[in-house]
Amino acid sequence: MKESVGIGLLGMGVVGGGVASVLGDKSALLAKLAGAPLKLQGALVRDLSRQRAASLPDGALTTHADDILDNPDVDIVVEVIGGEQPALDYILKSISLGKHVVTANKEVMAKHGAKILSHAQKHGVQVLFEASVAGGTPIIAPLLRDLVANEVVSINGIINGTTNYILTKMAQEGQDFGVALAAAQELGYAESDPTNDVEGIDAAYKLAILSTLAFRARVSDADVYSEGITHLTAQDFRYASELGYAIKLLAIASKTDGAVHVRVHPAMVRSDVMLAKVDGVLNAIEVQTDLAGRVLFHGRGAGDMPTTSAVLADVMDIARNIVSGIEAPPLPSLTADVHISPMDALETKYYMRMNVVERPGVFAQILKVLGDLDISIASAIQKETDDDARRAEIVLMTHRAKEASVQAALQAIDKLQVVNEIGSLIRVEEWD
């Protein structure tokens, strides 16, 4: 029976500041629920002079990681620095020193999760990372605990709030990407360098983590195909809406016959499905399984307090084990035999928008290219004909087709004299 549980914070920014203040504000409640008080032993920062969200006792802030890692009173290290290094080194060192780790760091878990977990297993400590995906929305613990008896068939998630905010603006207000991005930056929803979010990199990190747990196999961020939202235009949203679809940046993982598809890209989804209705910075993840069917988790994906909620859930989980003298429970086993399916092997429906010369026979030429590659058309609209310039816009929806064929078709179509430009290619995801 431990008298108290010591917490060491690495980082005291948005999330670290939230964790420190809630540890203070709710100390009585947390102590009661954990069985012993949680004591914040210190926090690592870069800049001692910065203003902090929570005030710590004198000397508790440090710029030396070892003040936290080597402190024998620290039982749980909470890593909320972010990024690959020095976060990874600090996590591994904490584990080596027998400390449990809670992290909100999707990048480090996506890139080095397997290594971190096996290191933790060796040292008999827990490593938890609920906050690394979907912030305040529970998803990792439910996957590991509540859906444990299930085989996951697929995951469809909106797991990047920045891009969902931008896409919502584009859909609702007809804005172009640049305008919506600027609005998001203004509100603090997008960083000044938005690359990680708008190019789908952040979502790919999170999808790697979710697929690893869902399929019980190592999936790293490098396995995830990812494509951002920067090429989407206001037109695409107009056509999508006319056709009865919403456009979302989806993170999709699916498993068929031992092959795992993992991809992040803009996708059209029917306007009446739940994921189409997830607006603004909110996140949602739909997990489809063999037993439970479709289960959807919806909530805030970021923000100081929602993320603190997830970090403290992990901290409390470990703290209760420490207080009751329970050894670290076994970590998720990642031994399933799967291989990552290449993007070319994908089969789905596609939306294509292209700008062509308005002249008889053009449409037939395009259909011929598609037909030769076994791509059949479900619907076609010719739009916004500009009579003077003799330009027309063609919007096509295909039946299910092979990604490789579609890419080959687009290359061939792009070479046709009568085609001015290929505007967009958006995958269409349909579930029953």
Add this chain to the structure above:
Amino acid sequence: MKESVGIGLLGMGVVGGGVASVLGDKSALLAKLAGAPLKLQGALVRDLSRQRAASLPDGALTTHADDILDNPDVDIVVEVIGGEQPALDYILKSISLGKHVVTANKEVMAKHGAKILSHAQKHGVQVLFEASVAGGTPIIAPLLRDLVANEVVSINGIINGTTNYILTKMAQEGQDFGVALAAAQELGYAESDPTNDVEGIDAAYKLAILSTLAFRARVSDADVYSEGITHLTAQDFRYASELGYAIKLLAIASKTDGAVHVRVHPAMVRSDVMLAKVDGVLNAIEVQTDLAGRVLFHGRGAGDMPTTSAVLADVMDIARNIVSGIEAPPLPSLTADVHISPMDALETKYYMRMNVVERPGVFAQILKVLGDLDISIASAIQKETDDDARRAEIVLMTHRAKEASVQAALQAIDKLQVVNEIGSLIRVEEWD
């Protein structure tokens, strides 16, 4: 280290049959994840001759409870008989004998949860009941684990699939209650005696369980105000939709200043909120907390396999502890100091529909009654005037008002000579 974990089933109906067949079909996976095989040691039924979903070895089916409860090879008793008795006795006896219990029984947990949990605490065993609320949709473990650092402000749930199916039919097809109920019965979504579902009793059981955990205080089914859906008419759905609302049977728990409101009744919710979009037999629960904000859990609330998913999550949780020799973790503490607020103290908005004599001054008479009781009107429509019979229908939406005043007003209005009938009173729930 146990070599295997013994499971005893009480009941082999819809859920028990599902549990038995998945224990068989997935034995290798479950053994790997639990660290030891799960062995089904026997199942209690009433009728040995009935056809079963899963075939058990000879002698495994019994009509004598003690064959399961006294079997030293049974470590976990899974109670899926349902109802108050004999389920309660079997659960208490299992605990006395040092066996862990998993139950899907909302009635027994709503009525006797506190007693069962304290008995379990005394005997150092776990009692888990994830399947008792929202079937395959995780909610209990997320409340206890993922939201542990949060104060729950409110819960708004659609937690009865039968009534949600009926209301969806009424809304989408303009059916009256009786017709929609018959359709639900035809499809097996409603029982031949539908009282428990349509009168809100089943939802009240589940809400009692959720509020107990959310507010860390004893809330029993008797504390929950409940009102069913039998008096709703096709008209109400038409007016609701014109006004931009959906009608749902909501289970609502909220806490203000140490007072807990718990109620189940038809409610109007704005058509654009997530809960308004939960259709058919699906369930959804939105938990609002201080840190995480609003978190929504959405999925199947019943069915053999979804419910089995939840039961087996609990079974695996306990099995892993048994295998690793971990003592039962502390049960949720129910010591918060709250009192149950009476329904009369509720303050919300109201929709009222009444049939009146068409004559000048009638509307003024009604407004006077309302005004005298401090109820102000946000909007009013006079509808479907039947000129020959000189009858008119008045539909009112109030601003926030006190339940006690509204009830008093309706009594007074009902006594007015010019009022033929009070059609409906539906509470309107609005969240920001």
